Amino acid sequence: QAMEIPGYDEALAIPSEDAARLALRIQQVVGEETNVDKVTDPLGGSYYVESLTAKVEERAMALIEKIEEKGGFVRAWESGYIRSVIETSARKWKEKVNSGKQTVIGVNRYQMDEEQKIPLYKINPETERIQKERDIVYKKERDSKSHEMAMKELEETLSRFKDGDNDHSLIPSMIEAARCGATNGDMATLMKKRLGWVNSAVLVPC
Structure with missing residues (x-):
């Protein structure tokens, strides 16, 4: 069992040192006081609590069954069903917040009274330069x-997965690719190319 406290700026950028420290201190207060x-x-x-757990399981299984009926996750994503479910849930939550419920x-x-401006964490340009140089050397070696x-092999597995062949898990191929030197950027770019549904905004080429 664990408790995760995200940084207050985590939705906007990489957590700053202050945000990470505050999140840690909250955990320490709960754990040690x-x-x-x-x-x-x-x-x-x-x-x-058990009744709530049972309800969560029941609703989750119902949603999984609907996704399976549509041909699996990839098919459900391509049809717009997944996005529709997420947007509907977000809209209902927003309506409850706006109404005060x-x-x-x-x-x-x-x-x-005044909205507090949160200073966002910015990567040191020198740190970024060093990491890029390391990536270049890593790929050469x-x-x-x-x-x-x-x-x-990963690309072939992705193609089979997209075609609805659920017998081919992506994880073993991704692990093997990582063992052979593939970076997160290599694999994420390939997933975007073959599956099409990976948001390019979250890809970090490296």
């Missing part, structure tokens, strides 16, 4: 033949 970690499972045996501290309750073969 409340003694909640002294009990293995504080909510164990709670009928209410859903409380979001700082948004519709306990708002500040890796076994190009093994890398090429692994990327070809």
Whole structure:
């Protein structure tokens, strides 16, 4: 069991040192001041929590069945179904927030008179330059033949996956590609090329 506290600026950029420290301190307060970690499972045996868990499982399985009926995730994505479900859920949540049915501290309750500007983390240009140089050296020194073969196998697996062949998992091919020197950028670019549904905004060529 774990508790994750994201940085307050994580939705906008790489978390700054201050944001990461605050998130860590919140975890430390809960962990070391409340003694909640002294009990293995504080909510164990709670009928209410179990009922909520059952509802989440039931709704999740119903959604998975709908996706399978549409031919699997790739087909459901290409048809626009996945996007529609996400947008509908986001719209309903926004309507609840706007109406006050859903409380979001700082948004519709306990708002500040002035909106606070959050300074975004910026990568040091020198750090970026050094990393780019490392990437160039890394690609020159890796076994190009093994890398090429692994990327070809990954591309074939991606094609089969897109065609609805669910017997071919992407993970083993991606692991093998990584072992043969493929970078995240190599694999993400190939996924965008073969599947088409990877958002190019999240790709980091390297």
